[in-house]
Amino acid sequence: MAIVLGPNRYGKAETRLVRVVRDGGVHHVKDVNVSTSLSGAMREAHLTGDNAAVLPTDTQKNTAYALARRHGVGQIEDFALLLARHFTRHDTIHHARVAVEEYGWNRIGDTGHSFSRDGGETRTCVAHHDRDGRASVISGLTGLVLMNTTGSEFHGFLTDPYTTLRPATDRILATAVDARWRHTGVEADFAASYALVRRCLLEAFAGTHSLSLQQTLYAMGERVLATCPEVCEVRLALPNKHHFTVDLTPFGLDNENEVFHAADRPYGLIEGTVLRDDAPDAGFAWE
Structure with a gap:
């Protein structure tokens, strides 16, 4: 050997x-x-x-x-x-x-x-x-904290004997975006490109009625690629910053999606890549 x-x-x-x-x-x-x-x-x-x-x-x-x-x-x-x-x-x-x-x-x-x-x-x-x-450039951002206080659902999911999560038709959707995007070349106006990609991420997050964080992730990547021709691939990691409604019935109070416990861990982590089907080979590892 x-x-x-x-x-x-x-x-x-x-x-x-x-x-x-x-x-x-x-x-x-x-x-x-x-x-x-x-x-x-x-x-x-x-x-x-x-x-x-x-x-x-x-x-x-x-x-x-x-x-x-x-x-x-x-x-x-x-x-x-x-x-x-x-x-x-x-x-x-x-x-x-x-x-x-x-x-x-x-x-x-x-x-x-x-x-x-x-x-x-x-x-x-x-x-x-x-x-x-040979050269390549990957731009990105991390820690972009976003929240929709409505317009998010999660139901129809797989269940088994250990499932306790209840279906939700109106929930808070919050995340801290970690996004990276690959440029088709290394000669670009990186300041303008960054501003445009960031705007696309914000607009897609705010404008998508979400049935899952996965759906929102794809909408965000899709908006970037549809708007920014100099970008050929987007990788996103979206931690699901869970907000749980607090049970106030012991105090004789109702709680119609007004008071929440913001949990920091554990959290769901949704990751995905959205790319053009004709995207050139990256040439180098992203890491």
Whole structure:
């Protein structure tokens, strides 16, 4: 029996980077979390400890800071591609994966330099680049919390001796959207694309009379693909943030869908992919 080295990669995870652009008295903040991961000619590093092919993870961290100073941090997709292309210039690095999360800040008043942390969703992206020049970009968001207080049902489901859930014809539907979408190319107006995809997700969630969270998931992905020609695939993870009506009869009170217990766990987790049937091969793993 032979023992061999399987797929492997290494990198620097969660490099926190804040770039401040001073436009006179008005400042602009980009707050990002950068994770780099490289793979390539790593056999000797694993088998003999020869590190000649290894670009230190500390160097990867420093590169993120240096390129942020030299080129700025505009759209996170462009910055991730910039880093990925830089790393694959090394002969021993065959593939670079760069993931970036962006945290929003809101300006306070008219001082030009005071901000409060945005409590909304986190913008994300993953860029891949290899030594053959192939590249891909996956944009996304996480933690987009949505709720419909009506317009949601769930009934007609499979039952067995352990089923206690009652059918519902009017319930709260709440979730925290984790969405990722693949672009057909790497040259795009990522700011405009992000805004449009986000709008589609919101409109489809609000505009769908839901018979299941699965149905809502498909409607959200379908709306994105029907509206955004530069997107060919959407992956969604929707935790079902359960809201249960509280039994107030012990207190002589009725409760017609007005008072709820918001349960944080356990929760249903609905995941799915919606894609064009002619979508090109991704070329790289999403993860």
